[in-house]
Amino acid sequence: MSVIETLRTRGEGRRLLQDRRLPVLVTAALFVVMFGFGAFRYQSYGFLDAQVFMNLFIDNGYLLVAAVGATFVILTGGIDLSVGSVIGFTTMLTAWLVEKQGLPLLLVAPIALAVGAFGGYLMGYVIHHFEIEPFIVTLAGLFFFRGLCLVISKESISISDPTVDRLAQTHVPLPGGSFLSIAAVVSLAVLALAFYVLHYTRFGRRVYAIGGNEQSALLMGLPVAGTKIAVYTVSGFCSALSGLLFTLYIQSGDPLHAVGLELDAIAAVVVGGTLLTGGSGYVVGTLFGVLVLGLIKTLIQFEGTLSSWWTKIATGVLLFAFILIQRTMTARRRT
Amino acid sequence: MSLTSLWRAATQHRLFWPVVALVALLVINVPFTPGFFEIHLKSGHLYGSLVSIVLFGSPLILVAIGMTLVIATGGIDLSVGAVVAISGALACLVVSKQADQGSVAGVLLAFALALAVSLVCGAWNGLLVARLGIQPIIATLILMVAGRGIAQLITSGQIITVNSDAYSLIGGGYWLALPFSLFVVALVVALSMALTRRTALGLLVEAVGGNAEASRLVGIRSRRIKIMAYMFCGLCAGIAGLMISSNVSAADGNNAGLWIELDAILAVVIGGTSLTGGRFHLGGTIIGALIIQTLTTTIYTIGVPTQTNLVFKAVVVIVVCLMQSPLFRAKVFGARARRRGRTQKSPGATADAAPQLEVSP
Numbered sequence: 001m002s003v004i005e006t007l008r009t010r011g012e013g014r015r016l017l018q019d020r021r022l023p024v025l026v027t028a029a030l031f032v033v034m035f036g037f038g039a040f041r042y043q044s045y046g047f048l049d050a051q052v053f054m055n056l057f058i059d060n061g062y063l064l065v066a067a068v069g070a071t072f073v074i075l076t077g078g079i080d081l082s083v084g085s086v087i088g089f090t091t092m093l094t095a096w097l098v099e100k101q102g103l104p105l106l107l108v109a110p111i112a113l114a115v116g117a118f119g120g121y122l123m124g125y126v127i128h129h130f131e132i133e134p135f136i137v138t139l140a141g142l143f144f145f146r147g148l149c150l151v152i153s154k155e156s157i158s159i160s161d162p163t164v165d166r167l168a169q170t171h172v173p174l175p176g177g178s179f180l181s182i183a184a185v186v187s188l189a190v191l192a193l194a195f196y197v198l199h200y201t202r203f204g205r206r207v208y209a210i211g212g213n214e215q216s217a218l219l220m221g222l223p224v225a226g227t228k229i230a231v232y233t234v235s236g237f238c239s240a241l242s243g244l245l246f247t248l249y250i251q252s253g254d255p256l257h258a259v260g261l262e263l264d265a266i267a268a269v270v271v272g273g274t275l276l277t278g279g280s281g282y283v284v285g286t287l288f289g290v291l292v293l294g295l296i297k298t299l300i301q302f303e304g305t306l307s308s309w310w311t312k313i314a315t316g317v318l319l320f321a322f323i324l325i326q327r328t329m330t331a332r333r334r335t
Numbered sequence: 336m337s338l339t340s341l342w343r344a345a346t347q348h349r350l351f352w353p354v355v356a357l358v359a360l361l362v363i364n365v366p367f368t369p370g371f372f373e374i375h376l377k378s379g380h381l382y383g384s385l386v387s388i389v390l391f392g393s394p395l396i397l398v399a400i401g402m403t404l405v406i407a408t409g410g411i412d413l414s415v416g417a418v419v420a421i422s423g424a425l426a427c428l429v430v431s432k433q434a435d436q437g438s439v440a441g442v443l444l445a446f447a448l449a450l451a452v453s454l455v456c457g458a459w460n461g462l463l464v465a466r467l468g469i470q471p472i473i474a475t476l477i478l479m480v481a482g483r484g485i486a487q488l489i490t491s492g493q494i495i496t497v498n499s500d501a502y503s504l505i506g507g508g509y510w511l512a513l514p515f516s517l518f519v520v521a522l523v524v525a526l527s528m529a530l531t532r533r534t535a536l537g538l539l540v541e542a543v544g545g546n547a548e549a550s551r552l553v554g555i556r557s558r559r560i561k562i563m564a565y566m567f568c569g570l571c572a573g574i575a576g577l578m579i580s581s582n583v584s585a586a587d588g589n590n591a592g593l594w595i596e597l598d599a600i601l602a603v604v605i606g607g608t609s610l611t612g613g614r615f616h617l618g619g620t621i622i623g624a625l626i627i628q629t630l631t632t633t634i635y636t637i638g639v640p641t642q643t644n645l646v647f648k649a650v651v652v653i654v655v656c657l658m659q660s661p662l663f664r665a666k667v668f669g670a671r672a673r674r675r676g677r678t679q680k681s682p683g684a685t686a687d688a689a690p691q692l693e694v695s696p
Contacts, residue, residue: 079472081597126653130660133610135411135472139597140652147645263480276473309487309588316481323469323477 023273024285026325031292034299042302050178052298057180060294061187062087062245064287066261067268068194069238071286072231074269075198076211077278078134080235082123082141083242084261086116088254089145090243095157095253098164105163113240119145120236124229138232142262149255156254159247168248183245190241194283207231211278267315268293271322292318349607352658353622356605360629367637380509384632392628393516394419394506394575396621398595399602400527401571403620404564406603409544409612410464410471412565415599417482418456418572419592422449423580424489427497436499445502450573456482457569461562479596486588496585506581516578523571528617537615540564544612598627605655626655 038047046052057064066083073080090112097108119141127137159165171179198204206227209217218224246258266276272289274281296314300306345351364371364384374383398415405412429445430436456478463474500508508515531537542550543557551557575595580586604610605626606619630651634644657663 126657130657130663130666132656132660133604135610136601136604136652136656139601140649140656142597142649143645143652144649147643147647147649151643151646263476266476267480270473270476276470307487307492309484309492312484313481313488316477316484319473319477319480323463323473324467327467327469 020280021282023322023326024282024288027272027285027288027292027322031288031295034292034295038295038299038302045302047302050174050176054174054178054180054184056291056294056298057184057187059249059297060290061181061183062242062249063261063264063268063293064187064290065190065238065242065245067265067272067286067290068190068283069235069242070262070265071194071269071272071274071281071283072198072207072238073134073235074266074274074276075207075278075281076228076231077214077276078127078228078231079138079266079276080120080123080141080232080239081135081138081262082119082145083235083239083265084258084263085142085145085149086119086236086239087243087246087258087261088256089149090116090240091247091250091257092149092152092157092253092255094244094247095159096152098161099157099159099253105161105167109244112244113237116240116243117233117237120239121229121233123236124232127232128225128228134232146255146259152255153253154255156252156256158252164248164251168251181248183248186241186245190238191283191287198283203227203230208279211280213279264293264315267319270326271318273322273326275326349616350619350622352655353605353607353619353626356655356658357622357626357629360626360633364633364636371636376512381512384636386514388625388628388632389517389520390514391632392624393514393520394578394592395595395598395602395628396520396624397523397571397575397578398568398592398599399606399620399624400523400617401568402596402599403603403606403608403615403617404527404531404540405471405568406600406608406610407540407544407612407615408561408564409547410561410564411475411600411610412460412568412572413472413475413596414456414460414478414482415568415572415575416592416594416596417479417486418453418569419576419579419595420486420586420588421456421482421489422453422573422576423591424486424495424586424588425449425452426502426577427495427580427586428489430497430499430502431495436497437501439501442499442501446505446577449577450570453569453573453576454566455569457566457572458562460569461565464565465558465561483588486586486591488588490586490588492588494585494587498584503581503584506578506583519574519578523574524617524621527567531615531617536560541613541615544615599624601652602627605652 035053041047066087070080070083093115094105094108094112097103097111098105123134123137123141126132127134167182170182172182172185173179198207206217206222206224209220209222210224210227214224243258247253250257268289269281269286270276270289271292272281272285272287274285293315296318297311300308300311300314361371368384371384374381374386376382398419402412402415426445426449429448430442433441435441460471460475460478463469463477464471467474504510504515505519506516510518531540539550539555539560542553542555543560547557547561572592576592579591600610602623603620604623606616606621606623608615608619627648630648631644634647
């Protein structure tokens with residue numbers, strides 16, 4: 001009896017460890033623990049104010065969108081290093097078109113999105129059809145878009161367009177007296193859409209299939225070429241959208257905006273439990289990854305005496321911890 | 336007949352395309368800078384465009400050589416830029432704390448400390464990759480993110496400046512009429528060439544990169560080889576960090592060696608070493624690094640506006656990579672090249688056939 005019981009619990013334990021959702025749960029738990037720590041330590045500073053939580057979305061909405069795009073690419077086993085540069089370029093292009101050319105934002109936004117998506121499409125095309133490493137191609141993309149920023153202008157362009165102003169200042173009220181910005185709402189909508197696409201459409205299935213084993217996906221007759229190119233297009237589109245949100249957030253275009261943001265995005269995806277080898281992971285995990293990274297920044301702000309570089313060190317330590325967890329999990333699965 | 340076979344042998348040599356690119360880049364300079372290839376002797380120092388390309392390119396060559404060995408084992412090291420920053424920051428900190436900044440012993444101590452820490456950084460990467468079996472990109476991403484923070488921690492977020500002749504020798508000084516850094520690079524290159532090509536070490540590295548599991552089964556300590564490769568890469572990055580900080584006599588935790596990892600990986604790929612591991616070509620890497628440095632110099636000398644620097648670089652990178660892609664050559668240049676491309680990369684051929692396999696819904 002007791003032997004059967006132990007066997008059952010052991011089996012359950014193993015099943016739990018093999019569950020692909022575990023990393024997401026761990027990240028979510030970590031987020032809760034960190035938040036509890038903050039609430040306990042900075043209670044008298046108003047950490048428990050609902051707005052502090054909402055600010056996580058307001059301050060990291062653009063990162064969330066970029067990380068969602070990166071999730072698609074990483075799920076297929078690829079990588080996109082051009083994210084930060086595309087964001088920087090979008091802020092620059094938007095600022096330049098709106099301020100210097102006097103175009104309305106309604107016209108500029110689709111242009112910026114199209115440019116980002118087209119850039120992603122081109123990179124995907126080269127990666128798939130000429131079999132050059134994604135790392136190298138998107139690296140060239142990184143240089144290219146950062147260079148284009150500087151071609152537009154070496155100086156930062158601040159935006160005083162009334163539409164941008166109004167959009168940036170609009171508060172979406174929530175029950176309880178807190179609010180979200182437009183950018184935060186858009187980023188959550190993107191997350192929901194990505195969740196739907198990845199889990200409930202054929203395209204999403206293909207993304208997982210290619211990440212699991214590209215050769216098998218090909219032999220099953222899945223359109224590997226189209227899917228791979230589409231994934232980079234999605235990433236380019238998300239980066240451009242993230243750039244638009246960043247423009248709203250910071251209300252200027254600068255050739256040095258979002259330098260190195262691709263690393264934050266990749267780190268958020270990894271912390272969210274997605275395997276960089278592809279084929280396993282959830283876009284909800286990416287949300288928690290972004291929230292955890294954002295919470296580190298918030299905690300360091302609340303602490304007040306810690307310098308900004310501790311953010312980088314803390315992110316590194318966190319990455320290390322999560323990679324170890326992933327590692328032990330995949331090791332168990334193999335045996 | 337013999338001419339065509341000679342031509343074919345030359346074009347099929349692995350260094351053919353990199354060398355063509357380098358020569359083309361150098362020749363492009365001639366109409367813009369008369370006397371580009373001239374080298375003068377001024378007050379006992381050699382001056383000239385070629386000398387400055389080598390001088391400013393030496394940190395990149397060093398980092399790229401370390402990177403070649405890591406890539407040869409099937410890995411990649413993203414943290415070299417951070418290691419460059421850490422090593423420069425530490426050395427400058429030690430030197431700036433000394434009463435006599437010019438003392439050779441003090442500078443040597445600073446160098447030793449910085450290189451020791453670089454080795455530790457490399458060993459950390461190696462342990463993560465070889466012992467814990469973490470994917471190299473992520474394993475080194477940790478130090479890439481945290482390392483910049485550590486470098487800023489060392490410098491307390493400031494830019495530390497030093498005033499020491501002994502310190503500025505390694506990055507900006509001259510010895511026997513030549514830049515001193517040239518000797519350092521030559522030493523490292525000679526050492527790594529000798530170790531990998533005159534001993535079995537290079538073969539072992541290629542074996543590990545080709546198939547780590549198989550090489551373990553034939554009795555190669557593949558883990559140890561990998562850790563050594565990462566440590567060597569860390570050491571090279573450390574020396575490069577000393578050069579970069581010595582060249583400007585200052586350490587900047589934020590910007591020292593920024594994006595050098597990308598340039599180094601690029602140099603390795605241009606040099607013909609595949610990112611998948613296995614065969615590696617140190618000679619190709621050096622040419623690759625020189626191509627990148629020549630490109631930077633060319634951009635300045637031919638008067639391309641500096642803001643288009645990065646765009647130009649991106650275009651050249653893509654063109655060089657496309658030229659090296661057998662599939663691209665097959666699609667663009669005639670049937671003979673296509674046949675060669677197909678036999679070299681059969682998975683590519685099946686990928687092309689994918690749409691025909693597709694089942695209509």
